[in-house]
Amino acid sequence: MNNRTKQLFASSCALGLCAAMAAHAADPVIDNISLVPRLTITSDLATANTVQYSTDLNQASWVVLTNLTVTQTPFWFVDASASPSPLRLYRVVASPLPNGMTLIPAGPFIMGDSLDHDPTARPTHTVTVSAFYMDTKLVTYALWQQVYQWATNHGYAFDNPGLGKADNHPVHTVNWYDVVKWCNARSESEGITPCYFTSAAQTNIYRTGRINLGNAFVNWNANGYRLPTEAEWEKAARGGVSGHRFPWSDTDNINQSRANYFSDTGKYSYDQSATGGYEHDFDDSVEPYTSPVGYFAPNGYGLYDAAGNLHKWCWDSYSTYSSAAQVDPRSPSTGSDRVARGGSWYYNEADGCRVAARFHGSADGRGDGLGFRCVRSSTQ
Template sequence: MLSRRILTQSLACWLFSQAYTSTQALIEETPRLEAGVYEGIVSRNSFLDGGLGLGGKLDLLVTSTGSLTGKLLFDGTTLRFSGDQEPSEADPTALRFTLGKGKRGPVLTLEITQDSFSGEPYFRLITGDETSATIQVQKRVTNLAEVGERLEGAYTWSLNPGFRKPKGATVLEEGEGRLPVPEGYGFMTARVLKTGLLRWSGKLADGTAVTGSGYLTESSSRRFVEGFSSYAAAWHQVLYRGKGSVQGWFDLYDERFDEGRSKGDVFVEGYLDWKKLKVSDAFYIRNYRDGFPLHELDVRGGKYERPAAGELVMDLANGPNNAQLTVEGAGMPSPVINLLTVTAQNKAIFSLMNEGYPVTKLNFQPTTGTFSGTLLFKDISPRLPTNSIERSVRFQGVLLSRSSTGAGFFMLGQLPTDGPPPTTMRYSPELSGRVEIREAFFPESQGFVHIPGGEFQMGNAYNEGNTHERPVHPVYVSPFYIQAKETTKSQWDVVYKWALKHGYTFDNAGVGRAANHPVVYVNWYDAVKWCNARSEMEGLTPCYRVRNNSGPDTVYRTGQVSDTLSYVVWLANGYRLPTEAEWEKAARGGPEGRRFPFGDFIDFSLANYYAFPGNGTFDLAEKEGFHPVFGYNVAYRAPYLGTSPVGSFFANGYGLYDVIGNASEHCWDVFKSNAYSAQGPFNDPRGPDSSWDKNPRVLRGGNFSSNDRVSSRGQADQDFTYNYIGFRTVRYLQGEDN
């Protein structure tokens, strides 16, 4: 996610502060702030607030005469200040204002210098020993009434969790270890008033009620494209009686839509960070009493449009089994997916209740864009005596118009344990789980399997193979669906023929040994365009787009596009190639640290591969060579294919076939040999960069002419193809623009 966190026009930015320290910057003159109102978020530095690391918020008014008045919410108190824009005696290139002390920390000074790189003022809090915290500051828009009139209306957005600590935060994390973060989706309902004021309220994923307001400022992100107008609102709120906080920015974008769609809609993005310190050792406190570490919340949503009379929420089609509710996390062993029918009156009728699934009630509130319901879990106590246990919990969330989904959370008390320490139902911990509602998608009938969200260890756990498979590192991947089997020649042909009649072109027509074998001889561009074609053919939102500076953006359908002309709608509900991290998490099938999904050894009963029994102790084949049944021979010399029918061998723990051998599979990521050793995002990583230019792309899974392990990484140029290169596709669960 870090690649999406981009901050130009930011007046205080930790990215730049790491690359250019104040001693390295060549300051030419004292900064001069224009008249206006400024708001800023203070980065977390636990050395400034007695070890808490709660961050803070700055409000600043600059008059037409250049005088300043402001207040800083920090360290449990409000520090007020005023003065003129006169340079400091100690440093004529800086403005400095002594603020005083908070409740726990040292005396603080607000320093404003000029950033030599951007020429913009650079804000930070400093102490006598030069300990500092940067402040990201934005100026309030001057045409509030005009902006407010254009953006006026109701909004909803979700707060999607990540496990990664935001980079740049200086926080003491002693004793935190690997505490779990709440897995549910927090949510907000909001309204922009004609005055340009944004008001919001909602709940975080642990059930904490939050509220706030702020006038719109200039955008906190550099995601600016011609045709977009972007604004922001700052939020900082201390929680848990001073034992935690949440802070960050909401960014509102007036988006230019794809062809055939009207302009004027608004979507919301942004990043918050959230933490909770340990609050108590008391056994009766059930809700994350040990706290949870600092982690990001991904803001996703937009303007909420109340459905007209007779219309269904989430733009659902009228009919039976038109929606599905997914319940996941909170210590549940696996996701629960219930089909339901949403009627013309927006009433929910559950049509499928499998044994062991929680009994569910669901109510929509179309007027406010919210939903709520109850879950009743029926279990057997794992402690003696083994009595029946019922756990009734309430879930709640918001409807997201732009993605036609609903997102929310629930809090589930865990089953009693023998410990240590032993727990009872009354005092067992409560964990947060997520709830998603969307148009019904039948993955099994369409050949897809569900991959649960969560962290896994990515890379080669053995000191063998190529160094670019190491080091092993933790990666969090959001839940998604992936094809259980590689794309077959018959599947390719159906979409390919449709695509040629609907404006698509391909570099290659695809080859297959038979209809039920994987399609090969398709390059990376072919696979990407095929994903878009299948999405359009099935009425889904394509993921891959081409930017058009002179008109509406278009779906990528032809040619070999470059980085400057293309982008990915990552969370659209259409088909796309898996990222390398998604591929490996799915391919491992759950267990980690093994050479193969099925264990540490391989032979011809387990995969269609090329045996090298002399090259390692893990290959148990009797002799070197191709598979004795499927390996290519004289009869199949024409295309030199050695593939096998998809699904000819056992599936892994998630239900995927042929992740070892058969055909190598295209992934989205650019291939870099140092990708694992270079510091990068740990939450849904998408490769070293997002360039579409002709860089090598990752191939995974080996093929019929190799004996690669599940961690093995291959590569091929984007326009290269061969007789062992195919692909499989994924669909994302959240279905919203990224």
């Protein structure tokens, strides 16, 4: 009896205290309720979808919210950026993907990293790129030969004929001038507008010789093939995630089940291959030890060989990074070497396969560790 009285008394005191506190505290106020639009979209698979909105149909002004490749249908899109408006209308524009390419969506990412104290990858900085299409696979020897034959019959001249271990392996032993001209030839052979010209006047298509092209020599709005900028390459290689060492997000380690590279497990702690040396499936004692394109799993954007197999030529001249935020950065005005990215079957080991790893060399350099893939600008 006494115990129960004490318990009730204690409870009464607590209630009295809460009531007193409530009497002196300000009543909570709900300042705003935000209803975030969520769109359910049904679209054909493997198409590019551009989600847009407008607040005034009279002006027919549509703002792009995102570009994406449809990998499942239906799918949801949440417009987290929606602000209060009496009218907000949406539309989705669909277009087929160019053959063998995927859409890399527009948006910002953090370029470079500080994971491995690599001075060439610092300072990290925010880069925003426009949407673009990228080859899902490296240019194969078969495709190179097909376009090369067309090109040499239509006024093109190359320094190197290109080599490949097999038709479905990547082409190699091509220099930067070769691949830029080849991109133009690929465009012309398909009846689309080439990107590279012999001068800033953009009157003559680049087909022969070695010309140190500058940004003004490029029609960046053309729908033809070109090399990716270094920023485009890194955004694509990261596969839609940030802060990771390699083109995948489930681990920051690498092994030879993920990429074709020379392994040295004693040199890098993140190299987790079971055995060292060349990738054993492709070490047949006949160099180069390249692998068929598409052999290893793709990254989040559906790109194969974002790490390993061959280094990939980029458009840019090499220079050090700035910490300033950038939008669609292109080749700097200084620097004579051209950039290559991605690591290869024999050079720089696991370190070279990092998405932030940068390499550069003379534009006339060639070797069996250098290849490329193409991009196309998106008009979305």
